[in-house]
Amino acid sequence: MQTDSSFTFVLFGGTGDLSMRKILPALFEAHRAGGMLADSGKIVAVARHASDRADYIQWVNEHVKSHVSKNGVDETAWASFLARIEFINIDLSKAEDFVQLREVIEGLPGIRVFYLATGPSLFVPICRALASVGLNENARIVLEKPLGYDLKSSNAINDAVGEIFTEEQIYRIDHYLGKEPVQNLLALRFGNALFEPLWRREWVESIQITIAEELGVEARGDFYDNTGALRDMVQNHLLQLLSIVAMEPPHSMDSDSVRDEKLRVLRALKPIDPRDIGKVAVRGQYHSGVIRGNAVPAYATEPGVKPDSSTETFVALKVEIENWRWAGVPFFLRTGKRLADRVAEIVVNFRAVPHSALGASALRAGANRLVIRLQPNETIRLYCLAKQPGEGMNLASVHLDLAFDQFFREGQMEAYQRLLLDVINGRLALFVRRDEQEAAWRWVEPILNEWKASIKPPKPYASGTWGPAASSAMLAQHGTCWLEEEN
Template sequence: MKTLPDFDMVLFGGTGDLAMRKLLPALYQQVRAGTVPQGSRILAAARKPLSREAFLELAETTCRPFLGADYDADTWRAFAARISYFPMDVQAGASYGALGAALGLHPDRVRVFYYSTSPDFFATISDHLGAAGLITEASRVVVEKPLGHDLDSSREINDAVGRHFAERQIFRIDHYLGKEPVQNLLALRFGNVLFEPMWRREWVQDVQITVAEQLGVEGRGDFYEGTGALRDMLQNHLLQLLCIVAMEPPPSSDPDAVRDEKLKVLRSLKPFTPADVAARTVRGQYKAGAVAGAPVAGYVEEPGVAPGSRTETFVAVKAEIETWRWAGVPFFLRTGKRMPEKLAEIVINFRQVPHAIFGEATQGTRSNRLIIRMQPDESMRLHLVAKQPGDAMALHPVHLNLDFSESFRARRLEAYERLLMDAIRGRLTLFVRRDEQEAAWRWVEPILESWAASEDRPKAYTAGSWGPAASSALLSRDGLAWNEED
């Protein structure tokens, strides 16, 4: 693995959940792998009035469970030696003095400003960094979702950050794009000739993208009330996965070549009319039930949730792409909380053979399908049918399995680990461009507007189920069903 360039990374929100669960463990892993130069530094900034020693103690205690067997005391000490802590109010310009003094010692090295805060602070932080002269040509800024709650607010945030950073310096992170199976989907599609002739409407029956969570809102009811599943998950994660499945082959792996093709997909999505929203979308909200054998409360019983809330915790959408490659192929997207299992997968269902020569032997067999799974395990399975041993022509489902943990013994990078390295190196391919983000908001806004204008409540579903019955009906009208067997 290549060594990273010398860098300074500033983590705004350095004591927050994201920094402790994902960002610091990811940076630790790179120190452990030997890719972080000795002089590179991590500067954590947050409100808490902690000393450096107190912050490091908090970081070690909090991060250790997320490192598991990879934790090593000597490696942690080497990692901690690179960390400084700055207690500061990001809204006060005077707070940037100590940070600026530290950064000023190395004005030419790569600077990565990671905004692990509420988007409400993105404009203020950018303005103060600009006023303090801390943004250099070698600077990048990484911004976390959600970037706004609609198209207009997204533009406001992008304008505020864009006043100080050029587009080439802005890394809008979507951690699903850093997952190993998503990388392998790109390799599968554009590194092999096998699937390309079949990757089109003549051979693909439907595409299903599912991101399911067992967790509820986990004490963040007040945040989730203003967000909901459509904004939180579908507008970004699921649409990005759809783009990778549906995009045309780019002329090269250049970041803008890849992102140009993703943008074309977003702009080709069939727009929603109010009638389409009623027919092609389902919104649900979990009620009390059981997950993994344990009883859980309903959404409206969660702390911070308003009585009678109409916020959706589940959404399913039938999307259509109006291009020659995909015309007539439905793309079904669903995501929800308090579902039976933690699952993220893409399912490509191929059409049935045009003429069944084996007669009754083919009854009960499903069409070929490719399943790309991102969690809980990372794998690709190509489902086929084959003859069972014996004198009768009896067909039976089989699959070819690429299990990444079995096929590749090298440690797989976590999504944030990969994306942080790409940000340090200035690689934009796996980050979302502004026009992509705006196209995604433009497509989902009619859904948000129709739901807001409707007096209908989200359809109830029992925690621990796969969502409301209307979600299954969304597919059954086309004679299809969600993949829930593997």
């Protein structure tokens, strides 16, 4: 991916965890690859936890190197990357301090990218301060999640930012959309005649989407206890993945064609009747347990968490899409913390053959399935049945693998690297449009409101398990189970 697009990348929250773990490592990998970033491109870090550029570069050396290339750091490339970085210490709550920022960047070339790796409470003040010094022209603004607490607060942020930047200037980032298997899902569906005829209710029995984490809330207790898994993961990541899986073929891969089709899926989600939430939604909260031999504490005892907290750390949902392609096909969404493994995957279970002359094994559920693994290793695996060697017609499950790191010699591009390059080059297809975000909040809100009003606490589950038993029971009612339970 060659580019000659000159840019000035302004990173607000330049000493924060996200900047250290994801953003700066992604920019370094693009720099190291050669040709992905224009030689004239500059990075301007904005923060208060460093006094000057030398102090900031020391901070970057200490906190970023461990998150870059697994094969070690090329010191020559690292030195030339650091040469791109400028630093400014300003108070983000003081609009007058942004005059200093303008003085630093007004002579720098190319499109201006403002990346807000800050808390959402600072989004509007930063945007207004940028406008007050005329920095909202020839610019793009990147907003990290969470964008609001509910539909009302999300709209308030979008309204305020929309008064300063046009929709075409706003990049709402969801890093799951930048992952290689998600991109390859689009390629498999829309680039091959094999899958598209099967990608519908006649041939698909059910679809599972899971994002599971072994980690707890770590040092984010204060934030997480006011957020919960439904807001933190379902409203954005899981619904975005669902819309990619279920969307109709777009007219082209330009930004609005792709996002128009995703929006149609979100608007076709069957509204959840509050009276049915107990049947189609499971919320849980982790208790103490053991993960990989290490004892871990209960959520309620984590720092920053209220001892009587009813915040959910686990969500499982049964979702339906009311359109011709997917009517009657259940989509099962699941996310949680302190689960048995760290995994993100999409499982497409195809229907069994209608009649088998080869025995009962050909009729079992899940004999044919497509598993798209997003993490930890990115693969796409197609399962089917084949005859076992030897006497008789005995069938066994086999699979065809697309393991990207083995098939393609060039290294895979990390999600943040792809998305940051898309921002710099003005490609919006992998970013969330405002109407998509509103549709997702509108669908999620009845669940949020019902759980807020409920006197029933979240269902407990032991850390190191796959969540409350009610999650498995919900799938059992539909004659299926989560993938790991079958194995």
